[in-house]
Amino acid sequence: MADQGNRSLLQFAPFQSAVDEGFWHRLSSLKLNKLGIDDSPIPITGFYAPCSHSQVSNHLTLLAESLPDELSEQSTLTVASLGNRNRCSVPGILYNTNTVENFYSLDKMSLLKEEAKKIWEDIHTGKAMEDSSVLSRFLLISFADLKKWTFHYWFAFPALLLDPPATLVDLRPALQYFSTEEAESVSEACNAWRNSSSTADIPFFLISVDANSNATIKNLKDWETCQGDSNKLFFGFYDPCHLPNNPGWPLRNFLALICSRWNLNSVRFLCYRENRGFADLGSSLVGETLIAVSQGWNDRQCVPNAVGWELNKGRKMPRCISLARSMDPTRLAISAA
Amino acid sequence: MVLSQKLHEAFKGTVERITGPRTVSAFKEKGVLSVSEFITAGDNLVSKCPTWSWESGEPSKRKPYLPTEKQYLITRNVPCLRRAASVEEEYEAAGGEVLLDDEDNDGWLATHGKPKEGKSEEDENLPSMENLEISKNKAVKLTPSYFGGDDDEDIPDMADYEDHDNVIESDPATLQPTYLVAHEPDDDNILRTRTYDVSITYDKYYQTPRVWLTGYDESRMLLQPELVLEDVSQDHAHKTVTIEDHPHLPGKHASVHPCRHGAVMKKIIDVLMSRGVEPEVDKYLFLFLKFVASVIPTIEYDYTMDFDLGSSSN
Numbered sequence: 001m002a003d004q005g006n007r008s009l010l011q012f013a014p015f016q017s018a019v020d021e022g023f024w025h026r027l028s029s030l031k032l033n034k035l036g037i038d039d040s041p042i043p044i045t046g047f048y049a050p051c052s053h054s055q056v057s058n059h060l061t062l063l064a065e066s067l068p069d070e071l072s073e074q075s076t077l078t079v080a081s082l083g084n085r086n087r088c089s090v091p092g093i094l095y096n097t098n099t100v101e102n103f104y105s106l107d108k109m110s111l112l113k114e115e116a117k118k119i120w121e122d123i124h125t126g127k128a129m130e131d132s133s134v135l136s137r138f139l140l141i142s143f144a145d146l147k148k149w150t151f152h153y154w155f156a157f158p159a160l161l162l163d164p165p166a167t168l169v170d171l172r173p174a175l176q177y178f179s180t181e182e183a184e185s186v187s188e189a190c191n192a193w194r195n196s197s198s199t200a201d202i203p204f205f206l207i208s209v210d211a212n213s214n215a216t217i218k219n220l221k222d223w224e225t226c227q228g229d230s231n232k233l234f235f236g237f238y239d240p241c242h243l244p245n246n247p248g249w250p251l252r253n254f255l256a257l258i259c260s261r262w263n264l265n266s267v268r269f270l271c272y273r274e275n276r277g278f279a280d281l282g283s284s285l286v287g288e289t290l291i292a293v294s295q296g297w298n299d300r301q302c303v304p305n306a307v308g309w310e311l312n313k314g315r316k317m318p319r320c321i322s323l324a325r326s327m328d329p330t331r332l333a334i335s336a337a
Numbered sequence: 338m339v340l341s342q343k344l345h346e347a348f349k350g351t352v353e354r355i356t357g358p359r360t361v362s363a364f365k366e367k368g369v370l371s372v373s374e375f376i377t378a379g380d381n382l383v384s385k386c387p388t389w390s391w392e393s394g395e396p397s398k399r400k401p402y403l404p405t406e407k408q409y410l411i412t413r414n415v416p417c418l419r420r421a422a423s424v425e426e427e428y429e430a431a432g433g434e435v436l437l438d439d440e441d442n443d444g445w446l447a448t449h450g451k452p453k454e455g456k457s458e459e460d461e462n463l464p465s466m467e468n469l470e471i472s473k474n475k476a477v478k479l480t481p482s483y484f485g486g487d488d489d490e491d492i493p494d495m496a497d498y499e500d501h502d503n504v505i506e507s508d509p510a511t512l513q514p515t516y517l518v519a520h521e522p523d524d525d526n527i528l529r530t531r532t533y534d535v536s537i538t539y540d541k542y543y544q545t546p547r548v549w550l551t552g553y554d555e556s557r558m559l560l561q562p563e564l565v566l567e568d569v570s571q572d573h574a575h576k577t578v579t580i581e582d583h584p585h586l587p588g589k590h591a592s593v594h595p596c597r598h599g600a601v602m603k604k605i606i607d608v609l610m611s612r613g614v615e616p617e618v619d620k621y622l623f624l625f626l627k628f629v630a631s632v633i634p635t636i637e638y639d640y641t642m643d644f645d646l647g648s649s650s651n
Contacts, residue, residue, distance in 0.1 A: 011511065011512040012512055014512065016557060017557065018553065018557040021551075021586070021588040022586055022587050053416050055418065055530065056530055058414055059557055061414075064586075064587070087390070162510075166510070194387070246512050276386065276387075277386060277388040277389075307508040325561070326587065326588040
């Protein structure tokens, strides 16, 4: 414990949001044609993928398909729009208010807590082991001004805080961490995982590397079966972040799960990143972190503190987009004349 | 939109409605694709360059002649680190190019400081088969690129709504917001990065693929299509690149107009064949994207060219 003070904190790069124009178009028609003044929360689906370029991070993206279709009762997420390696789905919830005043008076603190509680529950019930995407659950609040075709919105990516925070022992490119043989085998296993339609959109997984440098990837629920052997075990996740010295946001709730379920103190993780769609161990990171949470942190009844409201250009404020140019019928008529 | 363009759009729409899609291959003869060849070439692109994927788009805009789950191809979040417009300006300043002042005042640029005479239209549309090298480490001109522009009156001053009640807790484990910028490894300048969603649709009238660009500024806010033109080679901005309705997505998007695509592809195919390479139709999109790179040189989408383009005849 003596050297704890010298060790740096593990710092995570926040998730970034991106909203496709199609999302706002569908929200508008949903609001006008179906929802009316009903402002109850709407389950939505976000999409993300591992970082695929060394200079830009990937985002949590909302598309038209993120919203339920106004005509059909079931969601439009058919086979055609699901299970795509470039769009791993993440559950989210949308609070769309009827007035701008309601938007600004939403209790952001308690909304965030509510979502954090769902994540905490999913960790404790084991649901997060079956469907790991719930670990990246997100929240969106919005106000759609359909008279001016302007949308005010604010994302939150709830992250459960470890108390005290995890400290960093080692973090370096996977290529430096692994031997040549190991790196080759890890790449191969990751590419196979990403190319199989049954696993391509599962963002959290285990990588087991045996004494002969053979890597295999397993589902989280197979953790117990990995305990008997002497293989090196890594907790892998699709990392949307491109930064060379920081893991991305999804690792936060993953560490909370690892700490809560398996009570591990030392965790080896792999931030999985790609280049042009293939495993890139030069930009992927392997890290080792120490977790020493206080007694009582893992109490199911007591949800850890959470953070995660997205900043707008570094400031605590919502975003706003005007789509009058593509939605306002009078302007469309003028530009078409 | 100019009237002639509108008339043409109306004509094109009518022809598309009354004629069936191409079913007979004319890939080598005309440089065009049938619907099934488009699917074959798209499948090959998706398997070789997995950042591309098929999507089904808006249900109301689906084309009956394409499979539901394979309506168009898209690659998202493609970085565009510099403006094509400013790259060209710098190149020109360095004496690399001479402005050709012709009678039509078209302002075509001649490369390498040697104005060529009798430069035909085909030559201008024909890309160089060599890699487009863009000089690095030059100062980057930052262009303000927020969405809004002339719609400013609609956007409230968001600073009024800045949260002062500290509902957002400070957390030492959150990396502070330099995350909005990309770092270029061998450059101390911090770059702000635009990104693009690049999509490829099948144009039934021209029987060729067609490229569409949706731009986002450095904080992932939608770019106005007019600002997208800064990332288009200035030879093509407002000429071959136009702003139109996307066939599968809502809104106006910038698109490389496909009227010359067939002819250009035919030229590329002829060049390959003259070198003894027999082009295969499933490689069409790689050749096509290589050609498109001459129009949008700074948008770094994926079109791996490290493999054989066709079976060699010898």
